[in-house]
Amino acid sequence: MTKDLINILDLVGRKAVPEPWAEGDNIPWSEPGFSERMLKQHLSQAHDLASRRFETIDTHIAWIHQKLLEGKQSKILDLGCGPGFYAGRLAKLGHECVGIDYSPASIKYAAEQAGKEKLICNYLHEDIRKAEFNIGFDLVMLIYGELNVFRPADATAILKKANRALSEHGILLLEPHSFGVVKSIGEQPSSWYSAKSGLFSDKPHICLEEGFWDGQSNTSTKRYFIIDASTVDVAHYATTYQAYTDQQYSSLLKESGFEAIEFYPSLGESKDKYQEDLIAIVAKKSNDGK
Numbered sequence: 001m002t003k004d005l006i007n008i009l010d011l012v013g014r015k016a017v018p019e020p021w022a023e024g025d026n027i028p029w030s031e032p033g034f035s036e037r038m039l040k041q042h043l044s045q046a047h048d049l050a051s052r053r054f055e056t057i058d059t060h061i062a063w064i065h066q067k068l069l070e071g072k073q074s075k076i077l078d079l080g081c082g083p084g085f086y087a088g089r090l091a092k093l094g095h096e097c098v099g100i101d102y103s104p105a106s107i108k109y110a111a112e113q114a115g116k117e118k119l120i121c122n123y124l125h126e127d128i129r130k131a132e133f134n135i136g137f138d139l140v141m142l143i144y145g146e147l148n149v150f151r152p153a154d155a156t157a158i159l160k161k162a163n164r165a166l167s168e169h170g171i172l173l174l175e176p177h178s179f180g181v182v183k184s185i186g187e188q189p190s191s192w193y194s195a196k197s198g199l200f201s202d203k204p205h206i207c208l209e210e211g212f213w214d215g216q217s218n219t220s221t222k223r224y225f226i227i228d229a230s231t232v233d234v235a236h237y238a239t240t241y242q243a244y245t246d247q248q249y250s251s252l253l254k255e256s257g258f259e260a261i262e263f264y265p266s267l268g269e270s271k272d273k274y275q276e277d278l279i280a281i282v283a284k285k286s287n288d289g290k
Helices: 008-012 032-043 054-068 085-092 104-117 152-165 179-187 246-255
Strands: 004-006 075-079 096-101 121-125 137-142 166-174 191-195 205-214 219-228 234-242 258-264 280-285
Touching: 008 219, 008 234, 032 104, 054 085, 054 137, 054 166, 075 085, 075 152, 085 096, 085 104, 085 121, 096 104, 104 121, 137 152, 152 166, 152 246, 179 205, 179 219, 179 234, 246 258, 246 280
Parallel strands: 075 096, 075 137, 096 121, 137 166
Antiparallel strands: 004 234, 166 280, 191 205, 205 219, 219 234, 258 280
16 A cells, blocks of 8 residues: 655656566555545445445355365354454354454454454454465454455465464465456446545545556556545555466366365355455365465
């Protein structure tokens, strides 16, 4: 994540094509103001843009509980847990959960809900690239496309940490983007909109968006320029997504100490019509797990 305050001339003179991750790791999840605005989107039941609607989440929880965990009480690590919609529901089914997320508002909300409902959930405000995961988990989850925003070296490191965190025969659940979807992100035409307030700012602003596909690295980069309507200051954000083929996902998981890799059309047995850009991958810790 980066936030660079620039002016209109800097915007006009920007580099024509950005290098992957050179202009930032992600949108500003850890910024308090952005985090609060994003939480409102998470809580909205009008769309599935930040988090899924609760009806869909309930369906996923049933699949995870019954299909992956066979109804057995388990210890679960939810990476990028957001406001705890998955971890909280799994805890209500008797599982012991730990959630890690970079957004302070989401973690605060999740912890407050767990306290009110007396759930066995521990939420940590940390960057999963740097956080220690502890050990003994029966399931580690990284869902909603989060894997693709990390550089390949970071993604590998996270998966290896997840492997070490799992108990013998533990399960990894990933929900990444398909190759074609990541490519389409970079190939989308430039666009803009104006808003009195929005995700990037509480104030009236204009948002300019640009996308770029790099066929050599198989990455898509999205640029966001937020122009303050009063001051004409420009905030610059950028995020890059790494595309993987199914074979590359399998290779990445094997390199990280996993086996018995299975692909699913969604977090369930059938394709989610609201989230067709995501797939699900289930893998088991190898007997000789790294």
